[in-house]
Amino acid sequence: MARGWLRIAVVTLILALALGAVATGQSPDRRVRELILLTRPQAVDPREFETARFLAPEFEKLGVKVTVRVMPWEQMADLVWYSRDKWDMTMWQMVGRPERSDPDEFAMNLFHSSTAANGYNFVGYRNRTYDNIAEAQRIKTDLKTRQQLIREAQKIIARDAPYIFLVFPESTYVYNNTVWDAKTVVEQKGIGIKNFWTFVQAKPLGSQQDMVLNYPDPLQAINPLFISGAADSWVTELIWDRLFRVGPDGLPRPWAAEKADWVDSVTLDVTLRRGMKWHDGRPVTVDDVIFSYTAPMGDEVPMYRPFVRNIERIEKRSDTVIRFVLRDPYAPFLIASLAKLNIIPKHIWEPILADLARKPENAESYQEQVPIGSGPFKFVQWKKPEEVVLEAVPDHFSAPKMRRWILRIIPNVEAALGGLRQGQINFLSGYTGDPQILDRLVKENRQLTLVSTMDVGMRFLAFNLRRPPFDDVAFRQALNMATNKRAIRSVVWKGFASIADSFVSPALEFWYNPELPRWEYNIQAARDQLAKAGYSWDREGRLLYPAGKTETLK
């Protein structure tokens, strides 16, 4: 009896499976699968999350099913970076940094095919024409030609749409105008008023001579040979000098270098400023500078190696002149290398690096008890989870006007606002909340001044070009047309952002291409575009691949 039942069950099961196979073998095979959009959690980045939630139903108007999947950053980045063929779409952001005022870093690392396998081109964009242009802009030292090339590169990316560029957020900072002279607070293009120049030039008006700033997370390291967290770089910039700095206008300007002259397209003579001193009293010499640029060529300073890779040799021409000889012409050299590397004291770091060479660790793991640089501020104390205190160096060639620079670690943003109003903080440098609240606070408190600046960093949605349907440029363009950037700007960003259509911020007027193909929000146009590319819709309204193409990923 039992055996009979079993036989019937098995036969039914086989029949069901066969029928299922036939059923799925038909039209649904052309049906575009459910697409997954990755985003970080609301608690971590409410705007990114809201944007993802806003975009998914818009994309669904094209007949695709889109699911928003929330993941912590560590998990999301791990998936996007190390499982390059396992995701569809992801929300992403690039933050603004002074050295990103030159478009080379984004143009090269984000879209050049050489970084597709395991670099930052995680979308897998490959375009030989683009590669050539990205390479060419590096070696053209003529600014006009370079500008043309960068603008051409932006045009190709806008047309090929490997991303949906969303917005360039505004960097919003507030300071106390009864403590700091408003005329001495410097607004840096694409960065905002929280920058090196403000810290060096801000003039106290009264007895409060200390700048007290806030940041939500503790620092990772204060190390001139380690590119660590964002706030870490504010500190290293102040303690260590660099040959060049990115000026408030976004262009390189001599700093520890008196001047730099191109001898030919690969030879640069840099003259070091005289009379500079390390914080321990010793003079800064040409040998220190040469050491600072040779150290990353070894194995102990991996994070700075990319910035010296193009240097073939460095020569000491005299007590003040250093000659850099490059392997290939490299136009952004002043910003990408000379304004990037910290000048470090040879007498301190030579023995440290020699010692590290015998150990598995490298220079990134080394934390000086009292970091020694030659910059406008010197190190006073670092209470790890609580604050960093720096003090002005009065005999620096650009001596700060303030007495001390104090960065407080304040995870509670609302409390930071209270502290700002009340005066316990006088420069709000780490606000991640709603800018409207800030706006209201400033309107109610006359002693506060808010400055909002368009950033060079950007928010975008990235497609995985390795996976259909994203391998089809028509599909990517259609999704771009289904994106209402205006609404995202006003609803999600409350107006504190500019609409993006390029990897170059309009803040960088010289490089930005104002004549890019813009994907205006128009669902019907997006559907027409898909229809023109051969896509169709089934009876349920679901999008089908063009004839001959089937869904291979389930």
Added chain:
Amino acid sequence: MKRLAFILSRLAQTLLVLLVVATILFLIFRLMPGNPLVAYLDPTFTEEMARSLRRQFGLDKPLTTQYLVFLRNTLRGEFGNSFFTREPVSQVIWNVLPNTLALTLAALLLAYAVGIAGGALLAARRGTRVEHWGIPAVLATRAAPEFWVGMLALAVFSFSLDWFPFGGATSPGSIYPSIWAQLFSLDFLHHMALPALTLALYLQGLPTLLMRNSMLEVMDEDFITFCRMRGLPERTIILRHAARNALLPVVTAFALGIGYSIGGNVIIETVFSWPGLGRTLVRAVAAKDYPVAQAAFLMIAVVMIGMNFVADLLYGVLDPRVSDERR
């Protein structure tokens, strides 16, 4: 002799539990999705750097090897270096542990002092107005979300009245020769007041209600009736005889409370920007800083299990009826 055997067997159990905890800690962080290297992703990040980091973190070795290394190092008291700050884990924990202990122990002592007295009072005044208002008040403060109470305290005592600083453990730029000098400075106490009071307000609910219930039970017992018959004053009965006997469960709760408090209090630490272990821990877990997370949780487990053990022993001392002889 029997007592020694009891202690030894409890000790053996404790060690076994710790081994299990250590193993779970090792596995749980590695099996969680995510990757400690993503903290370094940058347009200039290369595969070569990724390899070098993996080697430095010891993540290039098979899991079993990593586990054996972890066990060996743990036994030696070495927890390695933080993936995040690269400093020794013991240093990472030591940076914040004194702050955490100062805050949580101060709050705990305050809460238990107030709670024991309050609980005794509530029991003694059973059925009166004191109880009518007292119990809801205790329950309300216990149930009120800490972050809300904390923000309220900040709004009133810091932002409006300006009596207390709004965050941190010391004033901006203050320099102390040692951690002890800092812990016993007025500045530190001034900074600790608001978070400690907020935490105490939250913690007092448990000892108060526990003390009250326990008192009520004791008050029903025969020896209290005898006391009354002997004509002892009510005050003496309550303080000398009832309260002392009712303290037993409260002592256990206190011992366990110390165990809990070592992990810090993430909410209080965040609201008051207090540099404590709770936030360090959350950060370590979120950033996949395995060495710090493992060591910190293991430390918490050791203290918790240790305090349990102590509570067990204390029971025997405080109440001879719970002697080990009978086990």
